Amino acid sequence: MSLEGIRSVRDLPVEGRRVFVRVDFNVPLEGGKVGDDTRIRAAIPTLRHLLERGARVVVASHLGRPKGAPDPKYSMEPAAQKLAELMGVEVLLADDCVGDGPRKVVQDLREGQIACLENLRFHAEEEKNDAQFAAELAKLGDVYVNDAFGAAHRAHASVAALPKQIRDRGAGFLMEAELDALGKISKGEVQRPYVAVLGGAKVSDKLAVLEALLQKVDALIIGGAMANTFLAAKGASMGKSLVEQDKLALARTIMTRAGERKVDLLLPDDFVVGTGLDATSGRAALPDEIGAEEMALDIGPKSVEAFSKKLRGAKTVFWNGPMGLFENEAFAAGTRAIAKTMSELSGAFTVVGGGDSVAAVQETGLADKFGHVSTGGGASLELLEGRKLPGVDALR
Structure with a gap:
């Protein structure tokens, strides 16, 4: 997935025009306030660039799953407040x-102000990639910029149908950085x-990525609960640890393939x-020392x-996926150490x-x-699997 055929926000004619920016403000909320503003901060360079060039900026995003x-x-209100701050x-x-x-x-926007639209997913047509809904959104912008890499793998109206209806379209700085870094890796x-480091709970969630990486890497490190399935496939007794019993044969196949490819x-x-x-609290144990009532919750x-x-x-x-149950302080040491x-x-070039x-x-x-550090979980994995991202293809 490359930047070929995609214009940069730098090269778009934005002066004095309404620029519709699809951002990814799908942020965690805690007590009606933004709990983690990483994704909002990530969009700021593009938004500043547009304001400095005299554009009238309209930002749009989804937040949560409002059905x-x-x-x-x-509501986008907490995200809009955080952006203003x-x-x-x-x-x-x-x-x-x-x-x-x-x-x-949008019509009343003065220089230096930003308009934020209410949650796109308050309309079912957004997730249905509805062309008519996209045409309504298109009435709010003369230029389209996608800076929402975290939503680029979704064929939704604001991501896939809308850009095709606006001639002057391109990628924001965040989208460019993501495609550049992950493109090289993939x-x-x-x-x-x-070296690739994969963690997380299930082999099934990362299967396509595992297979894609086996063709590219020199070494593959596997941690997290998914490692339990590989060890169980080698005959280790894992106590009460999470093991995908129906994936043991698959784990053996992956290990054989790694051997054949000298990975x-x-x-x-x-x-x-x-x-x-x-x-x-936890204790360190070798695979054959895990008690019948114990679970492997971090690497030792x-x-x-x-x-x-x-x-x-x-x-x-x-690197994708933690080495253990890092949200529990007792089992966070492995992930932190990595x-x-x-x-x-x-x-070294390091990509998370x-x-x-x-x-x-x-x-x-x-x-x-x-x-x-990528802002897109699902999007970064799909890109590594070699799949086309609808939100990226729509910009070409």
């Missing part, structure tokens, strides 16, 4: 995303050794185990050392691919030490 009807708890400009929130209300807000056009596949040598997901110290050693020799690293090791790799691994990197305060 195609207005729902006050999914971060940019130091006035952000006017429209009462809807189509119709007379938003048209009036094609394997990188410096070697190239070094590393699995945990030890774990931190606990009695359940809400356990407040030996695994951290072995994984870190492999990472220190890498020139390119892609984040720290990756942040210290000098001269969306989802929980990004949350882990943000939490450790090391995000700025990585080459690229």
Whole structure:
């Protein structure tokens, strides 16, 4: 997935025109306020650029899953407030995303103000990629910019149908950075050794990515609960750990394929185990020491050392998925240690691919030490699988 045939926001004729910017403000809310503003901050360079060039900026996003009807708890209001606070400009929130209300807000925009449309998913037509709904949205912009990489894998109206209805269209700075970094990783056009680190709960969630990466990497490190399935496939007794019993044969096939391709596949040598997901403490154990009532909930110290050693020799690293149940303090050490090791790799290109691994990197305060931290979980994985992203193709 490359930037070929896609114009940059730098090259679009935006002066004095209404620019419809699809952003990804699908942020967590806590008590009616934005809990994590990472995605809002990520859109600011594009929005500043447009304001500096005298554009009249209209931002649109979805938030949560409001089931195609207005729902006050999914209003864009907290996101609009946070954007105003971060940019130091006035952000006017429209009462809807189509119709007379938003048209009036956009029409009355003064220089230096931003209009924010209400949640796109308050209309079922958004997720149906409805052309008529897209035509209504198109009435609010003369130029279209997509800076919502996190939604680029969805064939939704504001992402896929709308750009085709506006001649002057292109990618924002965030979208460009994502496609550039992840494009290199997915094609394997990188410096070697190239090491991928995959974690998370299930092999089934990452199967297509595993298969795609096996063709490109020199080494593959597997942690998180998905490692349990691989170890069980090798005959380890994993106690009460999460194991996908129906994927054992598949895990064996992947291990065989890695051997055939001379890809070094590393699995945990030890774990931190606990009695359940809400356990407040754990103990280090080898795979054959896990009790019948215990679960492997993080990688252990030996695994951290072995994984870190492999990472220190890498020139390119892609990481997706935590090494354990990192949201529980008792089982966060493995994920944090891998984040720290990756942040210290000098001269290596390090990419964190969306989802929980990004949350882990943000939490450790090391995000700025990585080459690229992706804002799109599902989108980054689909791009690595070699699939076409509707929101990107619509910009060509």
